Amino acid sequence: CIHIGSRDFWTGRLDGHAVVVVLSRVGKVAAASTTAVLITQFNVRAAVFAGVAGALAPGVAVGDVVVSEELLQHDVDASPLFPRWEIPLTGMARFPADAALASGLLESAGAVLADPHALLGPDVMRAFGIAAPQAH
Numbered sequence: 532c533i534h535i536g537s538r539d540f541w542t543g544r545l546d547g548h549a550v551v552v553v554l555s556r557v558g559k560v561a562a563a564s565t566t567a568v569l570i571t572q573f574n575v576r577a578a579v580f581a582g583v584a585g586a587l588a589p590g591v592a593v594g595d596v597v598v599s600e601e602l603l604q605h606d607v608d609a610s611p612l613f614p615r616w617e618i619p620l621t622g623m624a625r626f627p628a629d630a631a632l633a634s635g636l637l638e639s640a641g642a643v644l645a646d647p648h649a650l651l652g653p654d655v656m657r658a659f660g661i662a663a664p665q666a667h
Contacts, residue, residue: 535568542573551575559604577632594647594661596640598633602626640666 533540541552551573555565562580569575584597591597602625609619616624643650644664651661 533572535572536564538565538568540568540573555580577629579632579636588667591667592662592664593659594651594656594664595667596644596664597667598637598640599628600630600633601628637666 533542538553538555543550543552551569553565553569555562566578569578586592586595586597603616604618605616607618608615609617613619614624618624644666647656647661647664655661
């Protein structure tokens with residue numbers, strides 16, 4: 532474990548790859564500063580963010596796992612200088628996820644959710660109203 536700032540960075544290997552695991556804490560500023568440390572101190576080439584969020588899409592329920600295909604920073608509005616949601620000086624509003632990484636994550640999530648009772652236990656599933664979690 533390597534302690535930097537207020538974060539503990541755990542290093543190791545997963546399937547032959549060097550990995551770093553860290554709890555970034557709450558919010559996009561915390562995630563961004565943690566990612567900056569991952570890049571500058573650990574030379575990471577890819578990041579996987581896991582978190583908890585609400586959903587507006589029909590068919591997405593409590594307990595489901597959603598793997599994104601792209602990122603949109605919903606609260607950016609530098610208009611009238613730039614279009615709404617566009618990150619200034621990038622010319623982009625939507626940033627694509629790495630397709631291979633997203634596909635692998637979706638496949639892994641589906642495999643884990645194949646037996647949700649083993650993962651969560653019936654008491655947790657009942658308490659949160661989780662019936663048959665899906666990967667999207």
